[in-house]
Amino acid sequence: MADLSDAREKLRGSIAPVITPFREDGSIDEPTLQDLIDWHIESGSHAVSVTGTTGEPSSLTLQERERVMEVAVKAAAGRVPVVPGTGSTNHQETLHLTKLAQEMGADAALVIVPYYNKPSQHALYKHFKTVADSVDIPIIIYNIPGRTAVNLKVKTLASLNEDCPNIIGVKESNKDFEHVNRVLLNCGRDFLLYSGIELLCYPMLAIGGAGHISATANVVPDKVAELYNAWNRGDVKRAQELHYELMPLNDVLFKDTNPAPLKAALGMMGKIHPKLRLPMDLPSQELQEEIRGVLKHYTERPDEGTNGSLHPLLSEK
Incomplete structure (x- = not known):
C-alpha cells in the first residue's frame, strides 16, 4: 500500500484538470499536451489530472485514454503528482484503467460515479470497493450528479472511507453545500475534499477542504493555484479577492x-x-x-x- 499519509499531504491545492488537445484532423496532439502540462507546472498548479470530465474521456477510445495517461505521467516526470481519471460507466474498464494508472506510476486515480446507468447506493459501494481493493494507490472518488444522474450519498461515502483505507478523498461537483459540509463531518477532517464547482472553491477551503479541481485552471492556472496558496498561508483577504476576481471567468x-x-x-x-x-x-x-x-x-x-x-x-x- 502506498504511503497514504504522504499522499494526503502531496495531493492538496489546485489539481488542474487538463484538456485533451486535438489536431485539426481530430487526433490527439501529444506535443501540445506535454506543453500544457509544462505550463501548468510552471504556473504553480500543485498537481495535474487528465481524462476527467474536462479531458473529454467519452470522446476517447480506451487506447487513447491509456495513451493520454501515459503521456501525462511522463511529461510531469515527478515534478507534481498526476491523478488521471480512470472511471467509466463500465466496471471492468474502470478496473483496467485504474490498475494501469498504478502501473504507469500515477500518484492517485480519480474515479467518477458511473454515469447513465444510475446505480443504487449499494451498487456504488460495491463498485468503488472493488476498484479500491484492486490497487494500492490512493483513490479519489468523483461525485458529479449533474453529469451522472445519481448522487453518491454521504452515508455511502462514509462507509467506503471506513472500509477502504486507500479511498482518501472526493471531488464534489455538487452544488448542495450542506452535502459537502456533511462529507467532512462524517468522513473525518483528514478526508480530502476537493471542489469541482468553481464558485465553491473558496467556500470549500473555508470548511476544511483540501483544494480544488477547477476547469478554470486551464485558462489561468496561476490564479487558481494562488487562491489555494493565499488561503493556506492565512491571507484570507487575498483569497477572497481572487474568489471574486475569478467569478466572471468562471461564469462565462x-x-x-x-x-x-x-x-x-x-x-x-x-x-x-x-x-x-x-x-x-x-x-x-x-x-x-x-x-x-x-x-x-x-x-x-x-x-x-x-x-x-x-x-x-x-x-x-
Whole structure:
C-alpha cells in the first residue's frame, strides 16, 4: 500500500484538470499536451489530472485514454503528482484503467460515479470497493450528479472511507453545500475534499477542504493555484479577492458544456488548436465573442492564434 499519509499531504491545492488537445484532423496532439502540462507546472498548479470530465474521456477510445495517461505521467516526470481519471460507466474498464494508472506510476486515480446507468447506493459501494481493493494507490472518488444522474450519498461515502483505507478523498461537483459540509463531518477532517464547482472553491477551503479541481485552471492556472496558496498561508483577504476576481471567468466558461468554452478560450490564447470531437463542438459565435471579451481582463492577446492571427476554427470578429 502506498504511503497514504504522504499522499494526503502531496495531493492538496489546485489539481488542474487538463484538456485533451486535438489536431485539426481530430487526433490527439501529444506535443501540445506535454506543453500544457509544462505550463501548468510552471504556473504553480500543485498537481495535474487528465481524462476527467474536462479531458473529454467519452470522446476517447480506451487506447487513447491509456495513451493520454501515459503521456501525462511522463511529461510531469515527478515534478507534481498526476491523478488521471480512470472511471467509466463500465466496471471492468474502470478496473483496467485504474490498475494501469498504478502501473504507469500515477500518484492517485480519480474515479467518477458511473454515469447513465444510475446505480443504487449499494451498487456504488460495491463498485468503488472493488476498484479500491484492486490497487494500492490512493483513490479519489468523483461525485458529479449533474453529469451522472445519481448522487453518491454521504452515508455511502462514509462507509467506503471506513472500509477502504486507500479511498482518501472526493471531488464534489455538487452544488448542495450542506452535502459537502456533511462529507467532512462524517468522513473525518483528514478526508480530502476537493471542489469541482468553481464558485465553491473558496467556500470549500473555508470548511476544511483540501483544494480544488477547477476547469478554470486551464485558462489561468496561476490564479487558481494562488487562491489555494493565499488561503493556506492565512491571507484570507487575498483569497477572497481572487474568489471574486475569478467569478466572471468562471461564469462565462460554463455558459456551454465544459470543455467547449475552455477550448475556445485556449484557442484564442494560442495554446491549442480549438478542436472538439462530435457530439461536442465549439460554442456559438455569440458566446465566443463573450468569452473573448472576458478573457481580455485575464490574459494577453486573447484573440490571436499561434501564428499571430485569429484561429480559423473560431468565428471572425
